[in-house]
Amino acid sequence: MSKSLKTLSDDLWKNRVEKVNSELFTLTYGSLVAQLCRDLNYNYAEVNAHLEKMGYNIGLRLVEEFFAQTNLGRCQTFRETAEVVAKVGFRMFLNVVPQVVGVDEKQFSLVLDENPLAEFVELPDDGKAFKELWYSNVLVGVLKGALEMVQLEVNAFFVSDVLRGDDTTELKVKLVQVLKDEIPVGED
Amino acid sequence: MSYYFAMIGTKDNPIYELEIGTYKQSGDGTPKFPTEMKELNPFIVHSALDIVEEVQWKNNQLYLKTIDSFYGYQVSAYVTPGNVKFMLLHDVKAEESIRQFFIEINDLYVKMLLSPFYNFNESIKSGSFDMRVRLLAKKYL
Amino acid sequence: MSSSRLLVSGVGYDPAVGPQSTGPQVQQLATSTSSLKRQFSASGGAHSSIFDKNLHRAKHDISLSSLCYLFGEIVSWCDSKSRGVQQLESRLNNLGYSIGIKYLELTSLRENFASGNISSSSKSHATKREVRILEILQFINSSVWKGLFGKMADKLEKSQDLANQYMITDNLPLISKYISVPKEFQHLNCAAFVAGIVEGILDSAYFQANVSAHSFPEPGLPLKTVFVINFDDKVIKRESMRFER
Numbered sequence: 001m002s003k004s005l006k007t008l009s010d011d012l013w014k015n016r017v018e019k020v021n022s023e024l025f026t027l028t029y030g031s032l033v034a035q036l037c038r039d040l041n042y043n044y045a046e047v048n049a050h051l052e053k054m055g056y057n058i059g060l061r062l063v064e065e066f067f068a069q070t071n072l073g074r075c076q077t078f079r080e081t082a083e084v085v086a087k088v089g090f091r092m093f094l095n096v097v098p099q100v101v102g103v104d105e106k107q108f109s110l111v112l113d114e115n116p117l118a119e120f121v122e123l124p125d126d127g128k129a130f131k132e133l134w135y136s137n138v139l140v141g142v143l144k145g146a147l148e149m150v151q152l153e154v155n156a157f158f159v160s161d162v163l164r165g166d167d168t169t170e171l172k173v174k175l176v177q178v179l180k181d182e183i184p185v186g187e188d
Numbered sequence: 189m190s191y192y193f194a195m196i197g198t199k200d201n202p203i204y205e206l207e208i209g210t211y212k213q214s215g216d217g218t219p220k221f222p223t224e225m226k227e228l229n230p231f232i233v234h235s236a237l238d239i240v241e242e243v244q245w246k247n248n249q250l251y252l253k254t255i256d257s258f259y260g261y262q263v264s265a266y267v268t269p270g271n272v273k274f275m276l277l278h279d280v281k282a283e284e285s286i287r288q289f290f291i292e293i294n295d296l297y298v299k300m301l302l303s304p305f306y307n308f309n310e311s312i313k314s315g316s317f318d319m320r321v322r323l324l325a326k327k328y329l
Numbered sequence: 330m331s332s333s334r335l336l337v338s339g340v341g342y343d344p345a346v347g348p349q350s351t352g353p354q355v356q357q358l359a360t361s362t363s364s365l366k367r368q369f370s371a372s373g374g375a376h377s378s379i380f381d382k383n384l385h386r387a388k389h390d391i392s393l394s395s396l397c398y399l400f401g402e403i404v405s406w407c408d409s410k411s412r413g414v415q416q417l418e419s420r421l422n423n424l425g426y427s428i429g430i431k432y433l434e435l436t437s438l439r440e441n442f443a444s445g446n447i448s449s450s451s452k453s454h455a456t457k458r459e460v461r462i463l464e465i466l467q468f469i470n471s472s473v474w475k476g477l478f479g480k481m482a483d484k485l486e487k488s489q490d491l492a493n494q495y496m497i498t499d500n501l502p503l504i505s506k507y508i509s510v511p512k513e514f515q516h517l518n519c520a521a522f523v524a525g526i527v528e529g530i531l532d533s534a535y536f537q538a539n540v541s542a543h544s545f546p547e548p549g550l551p552l553k554t555v556f557v558i559n560f561d562d563k564v565i566k567r568e569s570m571r572f573e574r
Contacts, residue, residue: 019390020503023435024477025399027428030304032403035424037305039410054402065394093395116391120302122379125314129305138399192348198533205348230347245571250441250457269437269458270430270533291442298434299379308430308533315341318349320380 005083008070009091016069017092022116029117033135037124044132051134055141062093062142063149074150078175081152082108085143085173098171107174109159115169123163130165134158143173151179190219191329192229192277193321195297197309200237202230203272204312208325217326225261232256233275236263240273250294251287266290270308272297282329289328296320385439393503400504404518421518422525429529436468436476458534462560462568465536466495469527477526478503493560497527500550520544520554527556537561 033051040046070088075081082100090110091097098110117136123129134140136158143156153176160166189210197203207229209219221229236256243252244267256263264286266274274290300306300317312318342349403424404417411417441457459465466485474482480503488494504519520542528540538560545553 018393020393020396020479021476022389022391023432024428025391025396027302027304027431028396028403028424029399030302031424031428032399032406034304034427050406054406057402057405058398062394062398093392095389095391114389116389120299120379120382122300122303122305122314124305194348198535202344204342205344206342207348244458245460245567248458248460267458268434270434271535294438295384295442296380298384298438299382301431301434303379308427311342311344313341313343316380318341 005087008072009088009097012069012088012092013095019095022095022119026116026119029138030121037133042124042126042128044128048132048134048137051137052141052144055138055143056145057141058138059142059145059147060149063146066092066146078105078108078152079103081147081150082110082173085147086110089146101170102172105175107172110171110173112169112171115162118161118163118169121163134161135163136161136169139171143171147173148179153177153179189215189278189280189329190221191325192219192221192233193325194230194233194275195293195312196233196237196273196275198271199309200234201309201311203310204317204321205230206318206321206325208322208329210329211326212329217322229277232258232261233263233277236265236275237273240265240267240275244271251290253283253287254281264290266294268294268297270301278329285328289324292324292328293321296324384435385442393506397504397506400519400522417518418521421521422528425522425525425527426529426532429526429531430533432473432477432526433530433533436472440472459536461572462495462536462564465531465534466497466558469530470497473526473530474499491559493562493565495558495560497556497558498545498553499523499556500553502552502554505552505554520556523554524556527558531558531560536564538564 033047036047036050037044040050066089069092072084072088075084082103086098086100094116096112096114096116098112100108101111102109115136117138121135123133123135134157140156140158144154147154155174155176157172159170159172161169163169189212191206191208191210193204193206193208194202195204207219207221207226209215209217211217239255240252243255243265250266250268252265252267254262254264261277261279262281264276264278264283266287268274274293276286276289278286296317300312300314301308306312404421407420407424408417411420437458459468470482470485474480478499482497483500484496484498486496486498488496502519502523504522524540524542528538531538531540538558540556540558543555543557545555547553
């Protein structure tokens with residue numbers, strides 16, 4: 001299963017994804033976060049919330065492209081979902097493959113060894129940012145939005161971030177409930 | 189052998205300053221500027237800026253070498269493509285190692301600049317930046 | 330972890346106080362550089378990591394659509410804070426501007442030191458700093474466009490009518506391709522951002538200018554965009570004083 005996902009994502013990345021240098025992406029995201037901090041008066045809780053909301057909107061739209069490109073069917077288990085998100089989703093959009101850890105039917109964690117959003121970022125030294133800002137919080141929103149589109153309501157949040165001085169960057173995803181099947185995804 | 193190093197932004201504002209002595213020849217890194225010089229150092233460097241602005245349009249190199257002197261002290265300059273000036277006030281001639289020093293500072297500066305929370309022309313207060321500059325000074329000066 | 334981070338942090342420059350002489354750091358620096366390096370990496374903290382990274386390593390790619398989704402959200406957010414298209418474009422321009430400043434330094438550094446060591450000036454043919462208008466524009470046309478978008482800009486022209494005006498044309502701006510904002514504004518919005526990047530580069534290289542983006546669709550090139558660059562008079566004066574005979 002894992003192997004075929006890897007093959008799929010390698011093939012996708014090589015042949016079907018239009019690529020661009022990540023630096024413009026990194027710089028643009030950085031510009032956004034910095035501006036948000038200024039606009040919201042360095043209220044990091046609000047910045048986190050804003051980033052999550054933006055990510056959520058992105059997640060809702062990104063899923064369409066995901067299914068169009070991958071033709072993957074429904075995941076049967078939450079474990080499968082974790083694998084697909086990490087090996088195909090992240091690979092396809094960010095060209096990184098986070099490690100999946102702590103998986104069971106109700107939750108999983110993604111450990112990012114590489115984070116294109118946070119290259120060359122140093123958090124401000126104001127005593128608050130290290131404790132309150134989740135710089136890459138847009139990813140939280142993307143996961144929530146994307147998984148909602150496949151009928152999975154989840155809670156996602158960062159547990160640790162190397163920008164804060166932690167050893168790893170870890171994103172936890174917890175299943176809240178499976179939403180009622182209104183329209184099966186992928187079928188008309 | 190003592191050094192006064194300053195990074196000057198585009199509004200003639202210092203964004204970083206350091207006084208350091210040499211570690212070579214069993215020096216301990218303490219600068220030995222006489223008190224009068226200590227007060228004058230920023231002014232000497234500041235007036236040298238005018239010369240830099242003249243020279244930089246004639247010479248498209250980043251390292252401008254020694255551009256001014258003052259009672260046995262020399263001022264060497266390096267201008268980045270974004271017009272941040274690295275100025276070094278020194279009392280010994282050491283063109284090549286100063287050049288290497290400036291090049292590494294340039295690398296350090298760009299890394300600092302890339303962080304979204306650092307705004308151009310802002311003072312660089314970061315402790316780790318300061319530490320790195322001191323290490324570079326120890327290595328080259 | 331926190332105690333080692335304190336060591337890594339050091340004191341830092343305080344502009345209110347001025348230059349620090351070595352003082353208390355002497356003991357720490359007197360130990361060998363390698364042991365300090367070990368301490369830096371042991372802390373594993375944010376403070377050490379950005380300076381340890383290599384600016385010249387192999388480039389990382391991501392999908393273009395990620396950039397477009399992000400940009401779409403940015404436009405929506407800027408739009409929500411603006412009254413009217415002018416303000417929106419101005420906000421996007423500002424976001425691009427700070428990127429331009431950073432990108433100029435980054436790209437120049439890479440170009441100048443791509444060969445590994447900086448060789449003596451006579452041997453290296455890479456220009457170090459641009460001092461002429463045409464040079465900086467060509468730098469933007471090729472190095473900057475290539476670095477950001479993976480391709481060179483399509484045309485660089487000087488205006489026939491105005492001495493201080495130049496134009497850079499991009500037949501298919503990358504970000505415009507997939508953007509999903511109101512159709513009337515889509516090209517202009519992305520372009521205002523890129524115009525900001527160009528303006529940031531020019532201003533910080535001391536070629537002060539105003540840069541604006543204009544849509545010039547034509548058959549086969551519906552997204553063609555022209556960036557109009559109007560240099561300040563003093564830049565033109567300086568150029569003619571120094572370089573024209």
